Amino acid sequence: MPDTALDALRSSGRIVVVGASLAGLRAAETLREKGFKGSLTMIGDEPYEPYDRPPLSKQVLLGKASAAGTALPRRRAIDAQWRLGVPASGLDMAGRRVKLADGDEVPYDRLLIATGVRARPWPNEAEAELDGVFVLRTRDDGAALARRMDAGPRRVLVIGAGFTGSEIASACRERGLEVTVAERADAPLVGALGGVIGAVAAELQRENGVDLRTGIMVTGLEGDSTGRVRAAHFSDGTTLECEVVVVSLGAQRNTEWLLGSGLGAGPRGIACDAGCRAFDITGIVTDDIYVAGDVARSPHPLFGYQFLSLEHWGNAVAQAETAAHNMLSESTDRRPHIWTPAFWSTQFGVNIKSVGVPSMGTEIMITQGSTAERRFTGVYGYQGRIIGAVTFDNARWLEFYRHQIESTAPFPPPYPTVDRRAEGSRPVPADFPDPSVPTHGPTVTLSGYSPADRRLTFTPAR
Amino acid sequence: MKQGILTDILDHSHRADPYPLYAELRKTPVYHDGEGPYVVSTYHEIMALLHDPRLSSDQRNRTAGAADPLAEEDTGDSATLPPGFLKLDPPEHDRLRRITNRPFGPPHSPHRIESMRGDLDETVKNLIDDIAAGTSGNGEGTERIDLVDQFSYPFPVTMICRLLGVPREDEARFHVWADTLAASLDPDPTADQAERAKVTQDARMELGMYLAGLIEDRRKNPRDDMLSHLAAATGEESMSTMELLSTAALLLIAGHETTVNLITNGMLTLLRHPDVLQRLRSEPGLAVPLVEELLRYEPPVQLLPQRTPLVDIEIRGVTVPKGAAMWLVLAAGNRDPQRFENPDRFDPDRKDIQHLGLGSGIHSCFGAPLARLEAQKALSELARRLENPRLLEDPPPYRQNAVLRGPRHLMIACDGIRP
Numbered sequence: 001m002p003d004t005a006l007d008a009l010r011s012s013g014r015i016v017v018v019g020a021s022l023a024g025l026r027a028a029e030t031l032r033e034k035g036f037k038g039s040l041t042m043i044g045d046e047p048y049e050p051y052d053r054p055p056l057s058k059q060v061l062l063g064k065a066s067a068a069g070t071a072l073p074r075r076r077a078i079d080a081q082w083r084l085g086v087p088a089s090g091l092d093m094a095g096r097r098v099k100l101a102d103g104d105e106v107p108y109d110r111l112l113i114a115t116g117v118r119a120r121p122w123p124n125e126a127e128a129e130l131d132g133v134f135v136l137r138t139r140d141d142g143a144a145l146a147r148r149m150d151a152g153p154r155r156v157l158v159i160g161a162g163f164t165g166s167e168i169a170s171a172c173r174e175r176g177l178e179v180t181v182a183e184r185a186d187a188p189l190v191g192a193l194g195g196v197i198g199a200v201a202a203e204l205q206r207e208n209g210v211d212l213r214t215g216i217m218v219t220g221l222e223g224d225s226t227g228r229v230r231a232a233h234f235s236d237g238t239t240l241e242c243e244v245v246v247v248s249l250g251a252q253r254n255t256e257w258l259l260g261s262g263l264g265a266g267p268r269g270i271a272c273d274a275g276c277r278a279f280d281i282t283g284i285v286t287d288d289i290y291v292a293g294d295v296a297r298s299p300h301p302l303f304g305y306q307f308l309s310l311e312h313w314g315n316a317v318a319q320a321e322t323a324a325h326n327m328l329s330e331s332t333d334r335r336p337h338i339w340t341p342a343f344w345s346t347q348f349g350v351n352i353k354s355v356g357v358p359s360m361g362t363e364i365m366i367t368q369g370s371t372a373e374r375r376f377t378g379v380y381g382y383q384g385r386i387i388g389a390v391t392f393d394n395a396r397w398l399e400f401y402r403h404q405i406e407s408t409a410p411f412p413p414p415y416p417t418v419d420r421r422a423e424g425s426r427p428v429p430a431d432f433p434d435p436s437v438p439t440h441g442p443t444v445t446l447s448g449y450s451p452a453d454r455r456l457t458f459t460p461a462r
Numbered sequence: 463m464k465q466g467i468l469t470d471i472l473d474h475s476h477r478a479d480p481y482p483l484y485a486e487l488r489k490t491p492v493y494h495d496g497e498g499p500y501v502v503s504t505y506h507e508i509m510a511l512l513h514d515p516r517l518s519s520d521q522r523n524r525t526a527g528a529a530d531p532l533a534e535e536d537t538g539d540s541a542t543l544p545p546g547f548l549k550l551d552p553p554e555h556d557r558l559r560r561i562t563n564r565p566f567g568p569p570h571s572p573h574r575i576e577s578m579r580g581d582l583d584e585t586v587k588n589l590i591d592d593i594a595a596g597t598s599g600n601g602e603g604t605e606r607i608d609l610v611d612q613f614s615y616p617f618p619v620t621m622i623c624r625l626l627g628v629p630r631e632d633e634a635r636f637h638v639w640a641d642t643l644a645a646s647l648d649p650d651p652t653a654d655q656a657e658r659a660k661v662t663q664d665a666r667m668e669l670g671m672y673l674a675g676l677i678e679d680r681r682k683n684p685r686d687d688m689l690s691h692l693a694a695a696t697g698e699e700s701m702s703t704m705e706l707l708s709t710a711a712l713l714l715i716a717g718h719e720t721t722v723n724l725i726t727n728g729m730l731t732l733l734r735h736p737d738v739l740q741r742l743r744s745e746p747g748l749a750v751p752l753v754e755e756l757l758r759y760e761p762p763v764q765l766l767p768q769r770t771p772l773v774d775i776e777i778r779g780v781t782v783p784k785g786a787a788m789w790l791v792l793a794a795g796n797r798d799p800q801r802f803e804n805p806d807r808f809d810p811d812r813k814d815i816q817h818l819g820l821g822s823g824i825h826s827c828f829g830a831p832l833a834r835l836e837a838q839k840a841l842s843e844l845a846r847r848l849e850n851p852r853l854l855e856d857p858p859p860y861r862q863n864a865v866l867r868g869p870r871h872l873m874i875a876c877d878g879i880r881p
Contacts, residue, residue, distance in 0.1 A: 349569075368515055368552070375556065377515075396824045399513040415773045417515035419552035 009109055010328055013038040016098055016106050017080075018088045019114030019254075020044025022052070023293030023316040027112050028078040030324035040080040041106055043098065045087035048139055054313060056142035057164050058346055061171035063150065067143035088115070091261040093280070096288065110327045113258075113270060113278065114293040114320065117251035117311060122159075127221040132229035133245045136164060145246065149175060153243035156180070157232050159218050161188035163345045165248030166201065170347035173208050180211040180240055182218050182232075185433050193354070193390055195431025196364050197378060200371045200392065208348045221245060251311060253295050263289065269297040269309045274336035276323035290327055292319040298337060302406065303357055303387070312343045340402055341388075344395075350374055353395040356388030356405040363427040365412050368419040369394055377401070380430055381411030466495050472531060472864050478857035480764070480867070481806065484794035492780035499530045499767070499787035500780070503794035505801035505818065507777055511790055512823040517769045519825060520551045524770045525785030532767040532789070532865065543670070544704055546712030548825065549768060555824065561699055562709055565691030566625075567831060574625075574688075575831045581624050582835065586843045589613050594879035604879060606854065609872040610726055613844070615641075618721035618836060622714055625832070627680065627687025632672070639669040644719050648861045648870075666711075673710050677703065688713075717829040723762035723868030724833060725840045728753070730872055731760055732841065733853045735808055742845040749838040752810040756837070757819025759808050764793040764867045766821065792818040793867075851876040 015031060017024045020042045028040055044050075051070040059065035083100065090099035097105045119135035122128035132153075134145045149156070149172070156172050158165045161183035172179035185191070187198030188205060205212045217235040224230045232240050258265040263286070264279035265271075271279040272291040276298065279285055291298075293316040297309040318339040326334040345352045358364075361380025369376030369392075377397050380388035385408045389401035404413070412427045470476055471483050484503060487493055491504040502508055511517055524530075547558040564570045589612070592598040598612045607613075619640045623633045642665035646658065677693045684690040692706055701709065732739040742748050769788040774781050782788060795818045797805040802812075820827035827833065844851075851874050858869040 370553075373553075375553075396826075397513060397515050400510070400515060403510060415516050415775075417772070418518055419515070419556075 006328070006330060009038065010035060011037050013109040014041070014107060015039070015110045015112070015327065016041045016043065016108035017112045017114060018043045018098060019112075019116055019293065019295070020046070020050050020082070020084060021114065021116055021293070021316075022050065022072065022313065023114035023116070023320040024112070025050040025072055025078075025320075026075075026317050027114065027292055027320035027324040028080055029075045030321045031328065032076060032078050034325060034328050036328055038109075040078060041083060041108075042078075042080045043083045043086065043088050043100065043106065045085070046138060046140075047085035049082070049084070051139050053137070056139065057136055057167040058171065060142045060146050061149060061168065062174055063146065067139045067146065070139060070142075088257050091258055091263060093262050093286070093289070108288075110288050110290065112290045112292060112320075112323055112327065113295060114291070114316075115254035115257070116294040117253050119247070120249040120252050122221070122245075122247045122249075124220070127223075127229075128247070129227075130221060130223040130229040130245075131227050132243055133221060133247065135247050136168060137251070145244075148244055149177065153177060155240070155242045156244040156246065157182065157218075157240060157242040158246045158248055159232075160248035160250065161185075161201075161205075161212070161214075162191060162248060162250060163189065163343075163347075165246070166205070166347045167345060168246050168248060169205060169210050170208070173210060173348070178211070180213060180242065181205060182216055182234065183212070183214045184217050186214050188212070188214075190431075190433055191359065193358050194361065194364060194380075195433070196371075196428060197358075197390060198431075200374065204348050204350060204374060251294070253309075255295065269295050271307060272296050272298045274298055274301070274338065275326050275334045276319060276337055277326070290323040292316065292323040301336075301338060302340065302408075303360060308341070308357070310339075310341050312341060314342050315339055340406055342398075342402070351393050351395055352390065353398055354388065354390045355398055355402045356380065356386070358388035358390055358430070359432060360387045361430045361432070363411070364430040365427040366421070366424040367413060368397060368417050368424070370421050370423060379404075379411065379413060381427060384411055385409065386411045386413065467493070468495065468498055468501065468531070474860070474862055477860035477862075477864065477867060480793070480864075481797055484791060484797060487791065487794055488798060491778045492782065494780065494782075497529050499528075499532075499789050500782045501789045501791060502777065503791040503798075504778075505795040505798035508790045508792065508795040508818055509822060511769065511777070511788075512818075512821060512825075514775070516772050516775055517788070518551050518772050519549055519555070519768055519770075520545075521549060521768065521770070523551075523772060523785065524787060528770070528785060528787040530767065530787035530789075543708040543711060546708050546716075548712055548716060552824065558701065558705060558709060559824075559828065561695060561701055562688075562692065562713075562828070564695070564699070565688045566828075571691075575835060578621065578624060578832070579835070582621060582839055585617060585620050586839055589617060590843060590847050590879060604876050607874050607876070609729055609844075609874055610722065610869060611871065613840070614722045614725040614729075614872075617725065617840060618718050619714075621832065621836060622717050625688055626710060626713065627685055627689045628676065635672070636669075639665045639672075640714060640718055643669070643715060644722075647715075647719060647866060648863045650862065669711070669714075670707055673707055674703065677706060677710075713829065717833070719866045719868075720762040720827075721829075721833050721836055723866060724753075724756065724837045726869050726872050727760035727762065728756050728837055728841045729844055729874070730853070730856075730858065730869065731756060731808055732845065733851060733874065734856070738808070738810055739845055739851075741810075742842060746842055748810060749842045750834075751812070751815070752841065753834055753837045754815050754817065754819075755808060755810045755812055758796045758802070758812075758815060758817030761793050761796055761817070761819035762866065762868060763819075763821075764865055765789050765791040766825075767865060792821070847880045848874075849877040849880060 050072045052072050055065055055070050060067050087101045088098050089101040097107050099105050119137035155178045158169050158181045161181050166188050169179050169181045188201040190198035218232050219235050220233045221229055222231040229245050253269045255265040262280050264281050270291045273285050276290045277285045278289040278291050294311045297307045299305045300308045319337045322335055322337040342355045358380045360382050363381040364378050366376050367379050375393040377394045378390045386404045391398050487503040491507055493501040547555045566574055593612050596603045619637055623636050628636050646662040680690040681693045684694050767789050771782050773784050799805050820830045854873040854875055858872045861870045
């Protein structure tokens with residue numbers, strides 16, 4: 001028997017998407033593709049139609065693409081009402097309304113929250129206001145930083161050596177700019193990939209002329225009389241003159257607007273079930289509010305049902321599609337979002353790719369290639385199984401390791417491979433920092449377990 | 463090898479349409495007759511194996527005497543030269559392929575293929591003009607054209623000459639060697655084998671000597687061609703002269719026969735699907751998806767015969783022992799109904815077309831960007847210029863080779879040739 005309420009939703013319902021970036025756009029396209037004929041409203045705090053962020057720290061900084069030229073390609077027309085440049089400011093769950101900062105309210109039958117994350121700002125507000133101090137998250141950030149780099153600053157300081165910070169440093173070097181990178185941990189990328197790979201990343205930076213300073217904090221930024229940044233002070237007592245500072249300390253989830261709404265949203269994101277339905281603060285799942293993209297945290301059966309927050313491009317797309325599908329489906333037709341985490345980065349001419357959750361790994365084994373040659377595959381192990389893998393210029397093998405992760409294959413891998421070197425003869429500690437010590441922030445955040453602690457046989461879709 | 467489906471696949475009488483045999487083969491995704499190679503024919507298994515680091519492409523990892531009826535079929539570079547990167551594993555493979563790629567494709571040479579467009583257009587135009595003028599072929603004009611001899615065959619070898627930097631005045635000699643080596647890939651049971659082997663060996667020697675001389679000359683007088691760049695490289699990222707010769711031979715052989723078959727199979731398929739041929743005349747953009755579908759539907763490399771596991775591996779419940787011979791039947795995977803809807807239908811509008819026609823993983827086709835462009839250009843121009851083309855013989859006669867499968871001749875007629 002057809003679900004008449006669902007039919008009504010499909011033909012004349014109101015769906016509101018808060019967040020007009022990658023996840024929001026892909027969800028909207030999927031809704032239309034699946035035959036949603038009702039009204040669709042896209043709410044976004046930026047004045048731009050959806051654009052792609054990965055190029056902002058790469059091609060845009062190199063001057064190979066303009067920040068304005070990053071609009072996301074459209075898969076299909078979505079026939080939406082766009083409310084751009086106005087952030088959502090509140091949610092009335094009982095009344096099913098999204099409140100906007102301009103006082104307007106938008107009613108919904110189904111709501112998708114894809115508000116993503118923003119760059120964590122420099123904690124000292126006055127210093128953050130100095131001319132020449134940047135973060136990099138948005139199109140405007142990218143355009144402003146690229147413009148400043150065009151002017152040829154004598155030195156750039158990047159605070160935080162996560163992926164974004166490292167890519168910015170890479171762009172600086174490629175443009176011939178002097179750059180210092182300050183990182184609280186002992187090496188770049190350690191939050192996401194651990195100390196063994198971090199050491200490789202550190203060598204890569206230094207070989208490419210980056211003044212990399214690790215185990216150090218920036219204690220203050222200093223401006224000149226005209227309000228331009230001129231120097232930075234470090235925890236070791238030294239001072240560095242710099243004309244541009246890029247604060248690259250990870251991300252904060254855009255959930256403040258949901259404070260007091262009754263939705264299970266907080267600094268760690270919005271908790272949702274594997275079907276992308278948001279939890280309310282009592283831990284009960286809602287049936288009309290869905291979450292997708294960087295702001296979501298959802299349990300993953302492959303990783304012990306821990307709640308994962310993934311700041312990954314591919315995750316945003318996959319989760320948006322699943323959320324859109326489930327919004328229009330009967331309960332029996334809903335699908336779980338069980339995407340295997342994967343991300344990529346390009347820095348200093350090296351293509352870095354990863355699958356799984358390396359940061360859960362306790363050990364790493366270099367199964368192929370050599371870290372000294374910067375072309376290798378590293379496999380992460382956790383409790384006797386493969387939990388993640390990373391490649392430096394070796395991405396064509398990654399698909400194999402994804403299968404290994406998805407089939408909970410044993411660690412250390414008991415088989416030989418092509419290109420096994422002496423360093424790959426045994427695993428070594430992966431050397432992740434104590435998670436309680438803040439770094440620039442990894443791209444995967446693990447946050448607790450769901451009630452279920454069952455084993456699930458994971459068979460990839462075919 | 464026992465009499466059975468593999469014998470049938472290798473038997474020339476099935477060459478025109480091996481696809482029913484592949485369908486039969488897919489019923490046993492990992493087929494082993496107890497003696498011969500382990501044969502994998504389903505899409506997902508092949509795709510996984512192409513990315514599996516437990517598999518080697520280096521024959522030296524094969525157990526001596528591992529039964530493989532294709533083991534003798536040499537790709538023509540083994541007698542005097544070290545193996546090309548096609549038959550090597552990382553790190554040697556990666557090193558040679560990386561060096562070869564520097565003057566060929568991105569990131570170092572993003573414009574190489576694009577810069578060949580002019581040459582490509584001109585070569586296609588001249589070959590079709592020659593057909594029109596009756597200066598190629600057997601004097602029967604447009605009444606009886608052998609598309610293989612008059613078009614598909616000379617085209618890719620001319621392009622490889624331009625790519626490597628073979629001077630135009632030497633191209634004719636190069637064609638003769640290329641023809642001889644290509645023929646050696648195609649066993650002819652009726653010929654005098656000793657005589658054939660000698661002719662092949664002579665051609666290989668002459669080609670090697672010629673290339674060595676050319677490399678020497680390019681070292682002194684470099685130009686903007688691949689041989690000059692490869693010869694000029696120094697330090698860690700450079701090849702020895704032997705490696706360079708072996709790589710040049712690999713590019714010539716791997717890039718030649720395959721592209722001939724892609725173009726010939728393409729025209730054959732278009733003539734069997736006149737509606738698509740008609741569309742190609744009016745929609746030039748169709749050439750791109752059409753060639754992709756062609757690579758799925760009639761892949762020029764039907765199977766990869768040189769993989770060997772480094773350790774016992776289990777695939778779909780079958781254990782393939784360390785050192786065994788394996789075949790990955792790309793052409794069967796491309797028609798796997800578990801992966802493609804209506805797999806036996808030629809559909810250039812197919813949206814989800816991640817075929818196995820160019821392989822995948824580290825050994826994926828090196829020359830793919832050039833091959834694609836050649837096939838797109840060739841088929842578009844043939845469609846545009848030939849008036850009312852038709853097949854004179856269907857199916858056409860096929861070469862012996864079951865791996866590099868394609869027609870030996872493709873006899874067609876047309877009413878005229880447009881300018």
